[in-house]
Amino acid sequence: MKIKSVLAKPFAGFIYKSIQKNKLTALADQEQILKQLLKTGRITEYGKEHRFEQVNSYEEFKQASPIRDYEQMRPWIDKIVEGKHNVLWKGVPMYFAKTSGTTSGVKYIPITKESVGNHFGTARNAALCYAAETGNTRFFDGKLIFLSGSPELERVGGIPTGRLSGISNHLIPKYLRTNQLPSYETNCIEDWETKLGKIVDETINQNMTLISGIPPWMQMYFDELIRRTGKKVGDIFPNFNVMIQGGVNFEPYKAKIFESIGRKVDTIEVFPASEGFFAFQDSQQAEGLLLNTNDGIFFEFVPAAEIHSENPTRLSLKDVKVGENYALIINSNAGLWSYNIGDTVKFVSTDPYRLVVTGRIKHYISAFGEHVIGEEVEQSLLQAATEEHIHITEFTVAPMIQQGEGKSYHEWFIEFEHMPGNLESFASKLNENLRERNIYYDDLITGNILQPLKITPVKKNGFIDYMKSIGKLGGQNKVPRLSNDRKIADELMKWAEN
Template identity: 60%
Template sequence: MISIKSALAKPFAKRVYYKVQKWAKKPFETQDKVFKYLISEAAGTQFGKDHDFISINSYEDFVKRVPIRDYEDLKPYVERVVAGEEHILWKGKPAYFAKTSGTTSGSKYIPITKESMPYHVEAARNAILLYINETGNSKFVDGKMIFLQGSPILKEQNGIQLGRLSGIVAHYVPKYLQKNRLPSWGTNCIEDWETKVDAIVDETLQQNMTIISGIPSWVQMYFEKLQQKTGKKVGDIFKNFNLFIFGGVNYEPYRAKFENLIGRKVDSIELYPASEGFFAFQDKQNEKGMLLQLNSGIFYEFVKADEFFNDNPKRISIKDVEIGINYVMIISTNAGLWAYNVGDTVEFTSTQPYRVIVSGRIKHFISAFGEHVIGKEVEQAMQEAVLGTNIRVSEFTVAPQINSNEGLPYHEWFVEFENEPVDVLKLAKKIDESLQKQNTYYYDLIKGKVLQPLKITKVKKGGFQEYMKSVGKLGGQNKLPRLSNDRKIVEGFPHTNETK
């Protein structure tokens, strides 16, 4: 029997679908409207005055007056906001600061305003509603839902609430979902990640879980603990679990492991949330990419990734992007970020409507020899190499080995297997061949005998979690870079086995 909540979800989902279609079919008009609104609203702020917003009449004017900035460049303005000053980056004061751990800046304080906050909530809601509209599946709204996230405890600093994004968002769960939502407030407030996951296992074990959501690597930890406790597959424990919602990393490297842990396939929805804004969500089950949120108080610009470090890289708006090009994404927002480099690289999979995949981080690549290998390429290479085998990979990261004791330098792949290959050398060869096909620079360096083919170093089971714990980054929104241009991370692995 269909419940009232489940029945009402379908017409509501249809209404939201048509609303989304309205702006998605008019991308240029939508972004132009957002652009004009942002410039107009911020003209009286300190940043607006410093950059002569009152004279900006076009995108070209904006490009001339507002340079691309990363957090370090914007920090002098942010520090004034943190100190309690008003009308600096956006009118008034922010409602929140999302505190994140930056790789170069220590802690980052990303402003969230009363204008920007509703879009974080709306996008997450709309992702589920568009799934209901497409599939007709709304039964899960009657079950329990879990969102693995950071602590919702917030601190106050100069009249501004401070916390992690996921903890801030926890305060905005709609009333109609409150009874369905887990974990409990007390469990969610546990800071130690391992203790928290143990408590979540105990709290959810006897529940009718229908939606599970979080970063794949941390959901995996939850699933493994469930399996250890019961000896059952997750899909047998939670018979009505049929929707996995994830974000933060590419799911594909985890898919085989998850399907094994669950014991069956479940539908999934990919999200692209960040402290700086909720940028995209998967709007179709069988289309590649996520729908870029053009109507969310965010104006987008793009710079080709291979030109980004040039002296004066060309900036383009949504009108001029092309499918299949790797772009650095630049944003200006109603939270007061201006021509801000989020650090992510994206590729468009569609321009009708505009859909993207996250291809990596502009700082996370390997180009120790001029190869410029990116995250998407190493993930695809691993995916292709294990396809059709019973090899299951729990986690991996890649680093250059410049000072090789065995001839030419090479890329070293640190891999934690759940199911190890019989022949590691054969797997390494398949990965290397895929990487050569994808990246012509890498191909040329292998053929030109500048590099030797990659090598795999096996990491003991649980090794990646051990490492993240040792650097204080276990759980929450933390994730290990898929690759890096030096060996700082992998030198921190005290627990690698013999390879190769």
């Protein structure tokens, strides 16, 4: 055993005990964080406009600061870009995390001196909790790969700006730098296919012990390793035993990824975003991700069905219920106030507070009032695929609206690792699974308003080619699971199986 794995054990134990204590004080910690945020917020332009000096409770805060998305927060962000200080938080941000918006184009999310530790510290805590619970610290002695965006930063309003994964690359401590792959130069390559080839070049003969990234990236990396060597990833890297993943639901990718590895490895799921690191898997035994209740973020929760209402119900952590679908709202020491991040979550436990990510607010199908969400389609497909022993590479769903009663349907674009023996039978099972999970969809099928769903198989690498065609291959870009229109579906027809 080498020195890093030896030193990691007591540190992991210390962090693990600290997190166990935080579980017991989650509500008190949240209350204290709101007070601290408001104390700093009172000196900012936003705080003065919203009369934070008169706010002394959560109920008063809800009245003072309305829920906003990025477009509605943009006037304050623009002032920071123009060089103004004390706009949303004291001073100016340490970084801008650059993300792609929908209507807003490029979005600039502030990361402050106070909030920067949340991003790296939570990722570290996830790994250390795993180490403390399992006793496995061996992965600290090998090479660790972080599949990230380019760490090269530009300046916007004088503030270093780049993708969050690229910024995070700058935050990796010195004691892990010697373990980190790929090289800085390779990480700076913008073209994903070129970058992927270089990553394989640099890692294929190394002692890889931990691999981290979003599942579609990791699968592309694994596919290239297998293509080059003809071996399973677990044989190429015999000491590879831990995988950290997040960004999308892992379950639809899980079977194929483990098949590519050729054996089981431990996985650690995380819930990061440009706006903050919200939750992480703290246990290999318990369901869900532990909410990060003591790290500069005050969380609010809105019943998902109310998020577009003029006056939605706003709940603090003490009032959430297990099994309810909530839109996640954050207030943070990055200067984000009553900010709707666009994700929906569902608590699986309130002692401690563990949740799962159920989808995106804007990703749903409700062309006929069915309001099908991401969690429902993912679970329906996973159940059918598991029963049929079929591996799914990627998928998305869109409505097909046609004139005449009983002619419209949901169209599923699925890239199979191997086609089902009977596609119609597979589609029928999938349809029944969705009917069981969504009563409105079931009513529309029963009432002959919708036909049962139809599957359009997509050619091998069709989704990769589609993402390449729109300039979004690699990075943090992901194919939406659901669309309420045909924009993605019509483009994917170019890669449909004949």
